[in-house]
Amino acid sequence: MSRRSVLAAAAAMAALAASAGPAPAVPGAGQGHGRPRADRHVDNRFWTTAADWRTGTAEGTAVTAGARPGLRVARAAGRTDYADPHTGKTATWEYARWTSPVHRSTVPATELIASWNADTPKGTWLQTELRGTYDDGKKTPWYVMGRWASGDDKDKDIRRTSVDDQTDGRSTVWTDTLSLDGAAAGPRVVSYQLRLTLYRRPGTTVTPTVWRAGAMASAVPDRFTVPASEPGLAKELKVPRYSQEIHAGQYPEYDNGGEAWCSPTSSQMIIEYWGRRPTPADLAWVDPSYADPQVCHAARQTFDYQYDGCGNWPFNAAYAATYKDLQGVVTRLASLTELETLIAAGIPAITSQSFLKEELTGAGYGTAGHLMTVVGFTADGDVIANDPASPSNPAVRRVYQRREWENIWLRTKRKNAAGKVVSGTGGVCYLYFPTKLSAAQRRALAAVGVR
Incomplete structure (x- = not known):
């Protein structure tokens, strides 16, 4: 399965255990449409509109015009040298900043995950930072949440990367997640700012463009089990089915090959569900004897050179947004009912979960962290998932028992095979969707707090 060990560090586990209060009530079928529920433990804030971008402080950035407003470099605010730890090269860049x-936040947060959608032509890149304010008024440092370039031209691009060893003794960045270190009585992050720095080669006019940026703040209750929800939908979306396992041994430089590609494989399924595909030129580097070369491409384009894997959550969302008029965010959902709301509107979701083999009937494996694509629900309410950890593309469609699947996805604590208490994902998912949405799709996204 994925090499990602989901917040397995003790500090991150303590942070998940830090949230106060009982587990949230699970809404009944049909509830919560149009706006997020007040009892949700998740707050999303994304900047996407021209008005949003104008509310920030601009240092050399300007707002792009048109149907998809964003930020671009209008003038250089300064220059800096960047020593790329993954190439050993140092280069000078000019930059603008917003x-x-x-x-x-509507919730005093124990975790924050940033995500962004951007176009980064060759010779440009983007750094996303986050600074939080604790409930005692003290601030975190500016934490780097990702250095992103969609390409990997060895002469023109940096290596996209997360940044390790960031902590102030109260919070720590674990690859893509800012997590509070304290136990139950520890601090919370009550507010935050994002900082986007857009880089380009000096003397050029080419620029990155950022269309969407924001963060998900959450304080999911500490729990081994979650309340059961009642089935409310029978529907299945026609999402392409791709197996990661048929790529075993291919391109081991990207996360040891296909057997660890659950995240990019799931991403590619939904990208193609929305009618987007890489071009033949994009795929020209792939061995023509390999089936589904677009999965190899997705692995290469999501690879985090520091994490040494393809499971960086925001990097997958950013990759999805490299396709025309497609958006991607990382968030958390509160229940299967919220997933039903999305499926009803035609929006599939990529979910992150961890479990023992015996905890998910029919999976045939256990995992410390794995991504699946939820595509529907049966008449009995069971989950229909495209599970990339399948031996072939036809075998990817699986039906998992509702109660089992609900618990392995939404819990924040579990026991591993050795009996040790470790973390669960607490409902993490990726949502990809086009810029042009139906009214029903906008309402469904708003119902889970995404705008």
Whole structure:
């Protein structure tokens, strides 16, 4: 399965255990449409509109015009040298910067995950940072949440990367997640700012463009089990089925090959569900004897050179957004009912879960972290998932028992095979969707707090 060990560090586990209060009530079928529920433990804030971008502090950035407003470099605010730890090369870049206004979260957060959608032509890149304010008024440092370039031209691009060893003794960045270190009585992050720095080669006019940026703040209750929800939908979406396992041994430089590609494989399924595909030129580097070369491409384009894997959550969302008019976010959902709301509107979801073999009937494996694509629900309410950890493409469609699947996805604590208490994902998912949405799709996304 994926090499990602989901917040397995003790500090991150303590952070998940830090949230106060009982587990949230699970809404009944049909509830919550149009706006997020007040009892959700998740707050999403994304900057996407021209008005949003104008609320921030601009240092050399300007707002792009048109149907998809964003930020671009209008003038250089400064120059800096960047020593790429993954190539050993140092280069000079000019940059412009945008800093968001302070966003006060609706939940005092124990975790924050940033995500962004951007176009980064060759010779450009983007750095996303986050600075939180604790409930005692003290601030975190500016944490780097990702250095992103969609390409990997060895002469023109940096290596996309997360940044390790970031902590202030109260919070720590674990690859893509800012997690509070404290136990139950520890601090919370009550507000935050994002800072986007857009880089390009000096003397050029080419520029990155950022269309969407924001963060998900959450304080999911500490729990081994979650309340059961009642089935409310029978529907299945026609999502392409791709197996990661048929790529075993291919391109081991990217996360040891296909057997670890659950995240990019799932991403590619939904990208193609929305009618987007890589071009023949994009795939020209792939061995023509390999089936589904677009899966190899997705693995290469999501690879995090520091994490040494393809399971960086925001990198997958950013990859999806490299396709025309497609958007991607990382968030958490509160229940299977919220997933039903999305499926009803024609929006599949990529979910992250961890479990022992005996905890998910029919899976045939256990995992410390794995991504699946939820495509529907049976008449009995069971989950229909495209599970990339399958031996062939036809075998990818699986039906998993509702109660088992609900628990392995939404819990924040579990026991591993050795009986040790480790973390669960607490409902993490990726949502990809086009810029042009139906009214029903906009309502469904708003119902889970995404705009």
